[in-house]
Amino acid sequence: MKRVIRIGGRQAELEWKNDGDRITATLAWQGQDGSSTRRLRYAEVEPGVYSLLDQERAMEARVTPGPEGWIVELAGRRITVEVEDPRELASRTKGFGAEGRQSIRSSMPGRVVRVLVEEGVRVEEGQGLVVVEAMKMQNEMKAPKSGKVISLAARAGASVAAGEVLVTLE
Numbered sequence: 001m002k003r004v005i006r007i008g009g010r011q012a013e014l015e016w017k018n019d020g021d022r023i024t025a026t027l028a029w030q031g032q033d034g035s036s037t038r039r040l041r042y043a044e045v046e047p048g049v050y051s052l053l054d055q056e057r058a059m060e061a062r063v064t065p066g067p068e069g070w071i072v073e074l075a076g077r078r079i080t081v082e083v084e085d086p087r088e089l090a091s092r093t094k095g096f097g098a099e100g101r102q103s104i105r106s107s108m109p110g111r112v113v114r115v116l117v118e119e120g121v122r123v124e125e126g127q128g129l130v131v132v133e134a135m136k137m138q139n140e141m142k143a144p145k146s147g148k149v150i151s152l153a154a155r156a157g158a159s160v161a162a163g164e165v166l167v168t169l170e
Contacts, residue, residue, distance in 0.1 A: 001108060004084040006069075011084075044136070063136075070137070083139065101150075104141050104167040106160040110134030119152040123169065130154045130166045141166060 002015045012029035028037045041053040042061075052059040052074075062073040069082035114131040117123055123143045130141045151168035160166065 006082040006084065007079060047136070065138070083137065102144055102147070102169045103165045104129055104144070104169070106132050106141070106162060106164045106166055107139060108132065108134045109162050110139075110160060112154050112156055112158045112160060112166070113138060115152070115154050115156050116140075117149050117152065117167070119149050122146070122148050132160060132166075143169060145169065 001017075002013060005012050005014050007029070010029060012027055014025060014027050016023055016025040023042055025040045025042060026037060027040070038054065042050050045051050045060075048063050050061045050063065052061055059075060064071050064073075066080060069080055072079045072081055110132045111134075112130060113133045116128045116130060123129065123146065125143055125146045127143045128140045129143055129149075132139050132141065147169040149167060150170045151165075153164075153168075154160070154166040
């Protein structure tokens with residue numbers, strides 16, 4: 001699974017794979033001196049605490065929700081990490097227009113934590129609609145445009161697959 005993230009305001013791409021007994025993450029970003037890639041293996045040792053292995057060096061990271069994403073404490077430093085919503089990113093980078101009927105889909109498999117709207121209500125662009133949790137991270141699905149909720153398939157506590165329609169706007 002891939003996600004675009006922002007670390008201290010700089011954009012990076014995070015990809016992680018579950019290889020059965022271990023999870024591998026690859027972080028790629030464009031620095032001032034060119035592109036960099038870092039491969040990590042990690043495991044959650046307790047809620048919010050991760051053991052990281054980077055080229056035979058072991059580290060511990062503590063991850064907590066922050067006001068603008070996640071706060072990662074690593075090697076004595078506090079780093080703010082924001083996870084980009086794939087639909088918002090596509091809208092900014094591809095000139096995607098939010099015209100007509102719009103289906104909001106789960107960007108990852110997970111569980112619906114909260115439903116923030118009801119069928120029939122009007123919503124504004126950027127307003128939160130549904131919160132989906134996956135891999136201990138919560139992702140708020142937001143309205144790509146102002147409109148009316150014409151269909152609400154999301155139910156709190158329900159499991160969802162990647163790409164499953166949660167809300168339809170018109």
